[in-house]
Each structure stands twice: as structure tokens, then as C-alpha cells.
Amino acid sequence: MNTGFMIITNNPLVKEKLGEDYHVEYEELSYEDTLKKVQKMIFQGYKLLTHPLSGSVKPNETPYKSVMLSESPEGLDAQAMQIIASAIQACGKFQFKSDLYKPQVYADFQLVDYTLISSALPSAESWR
Amino acid sequence: MKLEVGHIFINDIQFASESKIENGVLYVDEEAVKAIVLEDEKIKGVKFDIAKPGESVRITPVKDVIEPRVKVEGRGGVFPGVIAKVDTVGSGKTYALKGMAVVTAGKIVGFQEGIIDMSGPGAEYTPFSKLNNLVVVCEPVDGIKQHEYEKAVRLAGFRVAVYLGELARELTPDETKTYETYGIMEGKEKFPNLPRVAYVQMLQSQGLLHDTYVYGVDAKRTLSTIMNPTEVMDGAIVSGNCVSACDKNPTYVHENNPVVHDLFEEHGKTINFVCQILTNENVYLADKMRSSDWTAKMCRLLDLDAVIVSQEGFGNPDTDLIMNCKKIEAEGVKTVIITDEYAGRDGKSQSLADADPAADAVVTGGNANQVIVLPKMDKVIGTEEFVTIIAGGNEHSHREDGTIEVEIQAITGATNETGFGYLSAR
Numbered sequence: 001m002n003t004g005f006m007i008i009t010n011n012p013l014v015k016e017k018l019g020e021d022y023h024v025e026y027e028e029l030s031y032e033d034t035l036k037k038v039q040k041m042i043f044q045g046y047k048l049l050t051h052p053l054s055g056s057v058k059p060n061e062t063p064y065k066s067v068m069l070s071e072s073p074e075g076l077d078a079q080a081m082q083i084i085a086s087a088i089q090a091c092g093k094f095q096f097k098s099d100l101y102k103p104q105v106y107a108d109f110q111l112v113d114y115t116l117i118s119s120a121l122p123s124a125e126s127w128r
Numbered sequence: 129m130k131l132e133v134g135h136i137f138i139n140d141i142q143f144a145s146e147s148k149i150e151n152g153v154l155y156v157d158e159e160a161v162k163a164i165v166l167e168d169e170k171i172k173g174v175k176f177d178i179a180k181p182g183e184s185v186r187i188t189p190v191k192d193v194i195e196p197r198v199k200v201e202g203r204g205g206v207f208p209g210v211i212a213k214v215d216t217v218g219s220g221k222t223y224a225l226k227g228m229a230v231v232t233a234g235k236i237v238g239f240q241e242g243i244i245d246m247s248g249p250g251a252e253y254t255p256f257s258k259l260n261n262l263v264v265v266c267e268p269v270d271g272i273k274q275h276e277y278e279k280a281v282r283l284a285g286f287r288v289a290v291y292l293g294e295l296a297r298e299l300t301p302d303e304t305k306t307y308e309t310y311g312i313m314e315g316k317e318k319f320p321n322l323p324r325v326a327y328v329q330m331l332q333s334q335g336l337l338h339d340t341y342v343y344g345v346d347a348k349r350t351l352s353t354i355m356n357p358t359e360v361m362d363g364a365i366v367s368g369n370c371v372s373a374c375d376k377n378p379t380y381v382h383e384n385n386p387v388v389h390d391l392f393e394e395h396g397k398t399i400n401f402v403c404q405i406l407t408n409e410n411v412y413l414a415d416k417m418r419s420s421d422w423t424a425k426m427c428r429l430l431d432l433d434a435v436i437v438s439q440e441g442f443g444n445p446d447t448d449l450i451m452n453c454k455k456i457e458a459e460g461v462k463t464v465i466i467t468d469e470y471a472g473r474d475g476k477s478q479s480l481a482d483a484d485p486a487a488d489a490v491v492t493g494g495n496a497n498q499v500i501v502l503p504k505m506d507k508v509i510g511t512e513e514f515v516t517i518i519a520g521g522n523e524h525s526h527r528e529d530g531t532i533e534v535e536i537q538a539i540t541g542a543t544n545e546t547g548f549g550y551l552s553a554r
Contacts, residue, residue: 050411053443086481119335123412
């Protein structure tokens with residue numbers, strides 16, 4: 001299963017749907033902590049492959065986030081550092097309400113995050 | 129390419145035993161439109177309702193807004209590649225039903241649909257409050273996946289709009305407007321001293337429930353491309369997305385894109401409106417690089433002097449917007465970008481998720497985090513069940529006195545990034 005990329009996620013649906021075919025690193029973290037985990041890996045030289053603010057779903061409105069990175073470090077990238085820093089900064093300007101929804105809404109948020117990261121798969125598979 | 133658009137003004141909509149347009153009134157046979165919606169086996173039931181300007185009515189959750197049109201002369205049909213067969217549109221003659229819209233409503237993804245208030249303070253934030261709206265509330269069959277439901281509702285709205293547009297085929301328009309663009313050399317010869325300007329439109333294309341279709345093609349699988357701006361007036365671009373209500377472009381906005389219309393106003397006077405360039409907003413970073421490279425390359429190839437770039441959505445597309453701006457400017461082509469802001473409820477936070485010194489001419493559609501209190505309405509078409517969970521709402525949205533407190537991002541079209549709205553600093 002060496003695809004050249006991996007998915008960092010806190011979304012159980014992504015783990016369930018993509019975990020068998022792809023390298024998925026699932027960890028039960030908050031949205032912001034998931035971005036911080038990605039940031040740490042970017043500092044270690046992993047290449048950022050998908051935009052961390054996806055789908056016009058605002059930070060803190062959804063609890064779920066999946067981000068695609070290269071499977072191994074490929075060197076430091078200033079633009080990626082800037083993108084992830086802005087994404088983490090954006091978390092601060094939205095009212096936190098990810099813990100206020102009914103169960104069906106969590107399922108919807110999981111689905112949207114899953115569809116967003118899935119939309120990157122054809123590109124990733126042709127590139128990596 | 130030359131297109132005449134005939135406007136047929138609709139002042140009222142009424143249910144009747146026969147569908148027709150007479151003296152500015154659209155009569156709708158409810159059974160006929162019902163049958164059109166139920167052609168799709170994924171839709172179990174449908175309800176129609178009419179919402180008029182000034183009424184104490186709230187429509188929510190809104191998915192799409194569509195203006196009925198009919199092609200009466202020239203190639204192709206309205207919504208090519210989606211409803212009509214694939215053929216190049218944008219020339220000949222088209223009639224549009226002005227002053228009304230088909231609004232599709234219903235829960236697809238709980239948190240990403242919008243509100244249209246027909247009166248009160250909320251109505252001031254959405255241009256669709258000024259229209260007579262035929263609202264289509266679809267109920268899906270059990271066990272359907274959200275993206276299948278989205279597609280079913282999307283297509284049902286277009287089918288109803290095309291049916292209503294057909295009613296105008298034999299009518300005489302109340303007014304007619306003509307739009308014409310020229311070939312590259314022809315335009316240069318015609319307007320040798322006018323600056324060459326194009327419109328770069330960024331289309332939402334981030335995956336299922338976040339897509340836009342161009343002649344039926346999912347925009348995320350496209351390279352940046354060129355089209356005649358009149359093509360959008362025949363429905364060449366349609367909305368298929370469920371992103372934030374305030375800054376997504378419903379199909380109505382594509383059909384009536386104000387950037388296109390304003391550039392046509394100046395065409396031949398102060399500028400030469402050369403063409404429209406379409407580009408996408410994908411999730412994958414290399415796709416963003418490629419699409420913005422192509423956009424900039426085309427701006428250079430077309431020897432443009434300036435472009436207007438409009439964005440759709442927030443966050444991730446900010447990166448596409450800035451990439452487009454930087455790369456186009458680097459080709460020596462001036463840019464003006466149109467965006468909206470998520471500057472926090474107090475308006476003090478950084479507005480965009482990306483920025484660059486090249487972006488020195490920016491037009492904003494407003495701050496989507498701005499808070500508004502919407503009064504209780506006598507009637508709700510759809511359901512208010514989701515107001516607490518749509519983007520811009522929260523668990524305190526429903527207040528004891530029946531009012532709703534939301535951010536304006538919950539209102540359909542409130543901070544539209546083509547300028548199709550009322551927010552202004554004037």
C-alpha cells in the first residue's frame with residue numbers, strides 16, 4: 001500500500017471508508033489539534049497535498065478534518081507553512097459550536113469531510 | 129457572438145388549472161409541475177408554494193434559485209448538457225421571465241442551506257426577496273444518499289424552470305437587450321484604443337455537494353477555459369453545490385451574473401470586453417497550481433490589459449483567488465478581485481485566509497460573520513428545524529420570542545462574490 005500519500009484525519013468515516021485502500025492516520029483529536037498535527041508534520045518536511053480549509057465549511061463549525069500529506073518527508077515548503085498557519089489562525093474567528101449538534105448533523109459533517117478528501121484522490125493517484 | 133435577451137415581466141404567480149402567462153401573471157398548473165418533479169424516481173413527494181415580496185414568509189433551507197428562460201432562436205437550448213442537448217449556446221434570441229424564480233428547498237445536508245425572508249430586515253440582505261418565488265420542496269425516497277438527493281433536487285429545479293420558460297416562447301418581450309462580443313482580431317480592429325478586459329470566474333468545485341457544472345461537465349475535472357460571456361445567459365453554468373448560502377452562486381446568479389452585465393455596459397465605451405475565463409477551486413493543491421497557471425497563461429495569450437476575478441466560497445478558494453491574482457499580475461495584466469469576508473462577529477479579524485501585495489484592488493461582498501436578528505414570520509416554507517445548524521446559526525438561534533439570531537452567512541446571497549446583492553458602503 002505505497003501510494004505516495006497519506007491522509008491525516010479525525011473523521012471516523014474516512015478511516016472506515018478509505019482505511020483499507022489507503023494509508024489513513026486516524027486519531028481522535030479536535031479540528032484545531034488535527035491542523036496542529038498536520039502543521040508539525042509540515043515542519044518535519046511532509047508535503048501538504050490538499051488545502052486544509054476545504055469546502056467552505058468553517059473551522060469550528062465542523063468537528064472533522066482530513067488533510068492529505070506525502071507519505072514521507074520531501075523537504076520544507078514555505079507556502080505550505082503559510083497555508084497551514086492561516087488555517088489554524090482561522091479557527092479563532094468562528095464561534096465554537098462543533099459540540100452542539102444533533103447526531104444526524106455529525107453524520108452530515110463526516111460525510112462532507114469524506115467527500116471533500118475523496119475529491120482529491122483522483123488527482124493524488126495520478127500525481128504521486 | 130450576439131445574443132438578444134427578451135425580458136418578460138412577471139408581476140404575480142398564481143396556481144390555476146392551466147399553465148400560462150397572461151398580462152404579466154404566471155399561472156401554474158400544480159399537477160403539471162408536480163408530474164415533472166416526480167419524473168425522477170428518487171423523489172417521493174413534492175410540495176409547491178408561492179412566496180411574494182413583502183409577505184411574512186420565510187423560505188428555508190434553500191438549495192438553488194433559478195430564473196426560467198427559453199431559447200427561441202439560435203443554437204441549443206437552455207441548460208445545455210444538463211436539460212437541453214449539448215450545443216453551443218449564447219447566440220440568437222432568448223426570453224427570460226423577469227421578476228420571478230424557481231426556488232428549490234429541502235434538507236440535503238443539514239447545515240449548508242440558506243434562508244430567504246420575503247419581508248423584514250432579512251429581506252434586505254437577499255435579492256431573492258424581491259422576486260415572486262415558486263418554491264419546490266422535494267421529499268426524497270427513503271435511504272437515498274445525500275449526493276443523489278442533491279442531484280435529484282438540482283435537476284428537478286431545472287426541469288420546472290424549463291417548463292415555465294417554455295410558456296413564454298410565443299410571447300412578445302416587454303423589453304429586449306442585446307449583448308455582443310467579437311473575435312480576437314475583430315475586437316482589436318473595432319476598438320483599437322480600448323483596454324482589453326476579461327472576466328475570470330472561479331467556480332466552486334471541491335467534490336460531491338460542492339460542484340458546479342459547465343455544459344454538464346463537473347468543473348473540477350476541467351482545465352481553465354474560455355467562453356463567450358453570453359453563454360452564461362443561456363444557462364451554460366449551473367450550480368450543484370451546498371456550500372454556505374451567503375457566498376455560493378445559485379444558478380440565477382450565473383444566468384444574471386452582474387460582472388458580465390456591468391462589463392457589457394462598458395463594452396465598446398470604456399473597455400473591450402474580450403471574453404469570460406472559467407477556472408475551478410479544487411481541494412488538491414497541485415490542481416490549484418495548474419488551474420491558476422492556465423488562467424494566467426490565457427490572460428497573456430489573449431493580450432489582456434485587465435481582468436476582474438470573482439471567487440465562490442471561503443477559505444480554501446481564498447488560496448485560488450490569491451494564486452490567480454499573483455500569477456495574472458505577474459503577466460503584466462491588472463487585476464481587481466471580488467471576495468467576501470469572514471472577519472469575525474466584531475469585524476476585527478483577518479478577512480481572508482490568504483493574502484498578497486499583488487491583491488491591491490479588492491472589492492468585498494461584506495462580512496459574512498455579521499449578526500442579524502430575523503423576526504418571527506407568519507409562514508415558513510420548508511422547515512426551520514435546521515436554522516440552528518446551518519452555517520451562521522447556533523443553538524441560541526431560536527429565541528424565546530420566536531425571533532432568530534444568525535450570522536448573515538445563513539442568508540442566501542447575502543455576501544455574494546459577484547456583487548449580486550445589496551450590501552454597500554455607499
